Amino acid sequence: MLSKLKVKLFSRFDIKLTVFYTFALLLISLILSSFFYYRLEHNLLKQIDRMLKDEAKELILEIEEDNHIVKGCKEFFGDISHREFYPVFFRVMTHDGVTLWTSEYFSTILSKGIKEREHFTVTVDYRKKKRYRIYETRFSFKDQGVFVAQLAINTKRSDKILETSLENIFTAIPVVFLLSICCGMYIAQKPRKILRNITAVTRRITSQNLAERLSLPPGQDEIRDLTLTINFMLDNIESSFNEIRQFTADVSHELRNPLSAVKGEIEVAVSRERNATDYRETLHNCLERIDDIIKMVNDLFIISRFDAKKYDLKLSRINLAGLLKEMYVFFLPIAREKNIHFFIKRCDTVFASVDRHKILQLLSNLMDNAVKFTPENQSITLSLIEHSHEAELKVSDSGIGIPETDLEDIFKRFYQVDPSRSGDERGAGLGLHICKRIAEVHGGSISAKRNKIKGVTFTVILPLK
Ligand SMILES: Nc1ncnc2c1ncn2[C@@H]1O[C@H](COP(=O)(O)OP(=O)(O)O)[C@@H](O)[C@H]1O
Ligand SMILES: [Mg+2]
Structure with a gap:
């Protein structure tokens, strides 16, 4: 007891x-x-x-x-x-x-x-x-x-x-003793109250209730610093949770569309007897949808590797002009098929230490979009300029462009300006996010700017060292 x-x-x-x-x-x-x-x-x-x-x-x-x-x-x-x-x-x-x-x-x-x-x-x-x-x-x-x-x-x-x-000393000591107990209890009450409040509030916080915050104590002491730090940590946890929730919702939403389409195609096909050509066409459509799903899952896998900081960067010193030309050769027939003028405006010889595969993926995502959003008889230009400490890669088109208000958001995952603009070639809004992550792991950056007349220009900056 x-x-x-x-x-x-x-x-x-x-x-x-x-x-x-x-x-x-x-x-x-x-x-x-x-x-x-x-x-x-x-x-x-x-x-x-x-x-x-x-x-x-x-x-x-x-x-x-x-x-x-x-x-x-x-x-x-x-x-x-x-x-x-x-x-x-x-x-x-x-x-x-x-x-x-x-x-x-x-x-x-x-x-x-x-x-x-x-x-x-x-x-x-x-x-x-x-x-x-x-x-x-x-x-x-x-x-x-x-x-x-x-x-x-x-x-x-x-x-x-x-x-x-001596008598005075012996009288004063018990008084000091009592006074120090009273003062000590009084002084310790304030931090105790604050600590109890911190414990109570943090106990109430669960994944379902992340909005609660600690009330700030007056003054500018360490307890206020601690409270601010805990609140800051809660802000971070809350935004991470929201991001994960949003991510899960976006993934399920993006997967549902192609899967429903596949289901619809099959349902129509099996609803009555059809000839071989009809079945082939159904299978072909399903295959296209499944390709979309595979592309999206692949993109998500790449993003998850970036999130886990597993970049697998295989750096080598290469001439970026070679990569640009490779892109040009690959996309030229696609552009021609769509009647798009496609050319290289300027191509400096720039050596940089980069992951060849990842930079190709970045350029290919930008080119995919450019081709997708540029109508017939319009143009797409590529350029590579060497600056003193960095290389500047540009993919510019005179297509439908991007509204000024969306320019900041297009690099966020799952962000699409207006899904109806993409028509049949609707993506999941992951391509530009991957471009941004690739540029960042190379110590560079990516930005988008509306062209004066029409279209948009994407600029990738890569440091040379
Ligand atoms: N060159 C471009 N011209 C116009 N709009 C573009 C261009 N590139 C990207 N966008 C817009 O940015 C959005 C995000 O692009 P992206 O991340 O590549 O996603 P998606 O998977 O839809 O291609 C697209 O939905 C599109 O509306
Ligand atoms: Mg894209």
Whole structure:
């Protein structure tokens, strides 16, 4: 039961923090109090020692003035005997310890004899804690040799000061203890509340409920930074989830169309008896649709490889002019068949380190579109220009063009300007997205611009290094 409570309490962040604060504060207060206490004790003793030294000087002066040791002592005793504040006791001895004069009480403070120490403290009555500070000094008097004077002062007053300060310390420490607990709990409440809020909100967030965000705490501290970071992370997760949802919806939508068409063709074919030519035509149509599906699945596979950062780039240093000419030769009969003027406007010799297969795929996607969206008697031109650090490849046509508002979006996956424009040759809207990904893995870029009169120009920039 007790250990359970202990575990529960110490699993709380604010309590842990408070205990830590309190012990740290207590330790600091103890160290500081001890330091100040010992400084005070040291200073008080020093003050008494100074007083004793002055009194000793007075005594020796008196002896010298009276020119007699006992007389001088008596005179000095007369001067000091009325003192209430720090009363002084003393005795004077020959250098071999024979007492010449002593205050009545001195023998109870210190037994006979010379101690050979300048300053020291003796405790007379342990129960009453009576302590005396002693000062021992030697002086020579006339030609009678060396004498020893011992003076004592009761340390009662300084002991009282020390006692009071010790009492103050012991009263202050529990107050500090209580105050630090209260302050610690109060200070730790704020981060605890915020952490609890973070936990509660993040627990509520599931794939079905990604829109929720943490409320921002006031101030500009690390907790605000943490909240902002979590919200930013949630934004990213939400947009990734939405992208995946959209992707799945687009794929199923794009697959449904050709599959429904195939199904429709077959249903019509089997609805009644037909001749061999009809069946061949149905099979031919189905084959075309299936080709579309295969193309789309292939495109999706390529995109998924890019998403997984598995580019399989096989870089080699090749002349891009060769690739451009290859494209030209391949598409020339197709263009001719559609009565499209097709020519190369400019073709510099540019060597670059690229994946030959991927750049061919990029150019072929652009050419596919150009042929698809350029009507009879219009033209398609290719060009390759070398700049200082990059190669500029252009595929330009004078076809139906792309509205200005769609230019930014055409590189997004599944984006189609208006599916009805493609007629029978409808694609899935993946070709330009693949072009963009290919240009990007080469460290380049792709952009589209409307031509002044008609048509559109696609520009691919590839870095030379
Ligand atoms: N040369 C072009 N002329 C006009 N429209 C184009 C051209 N190239 C692309 N588009 C438009 O951009 C859209 C996206 O092209 P793309 O990604 O290749 O998809 P699709 O699979 O439909 O060919 C097309 O639907 C088309 O409307
Ligand atoms: Mg296309």
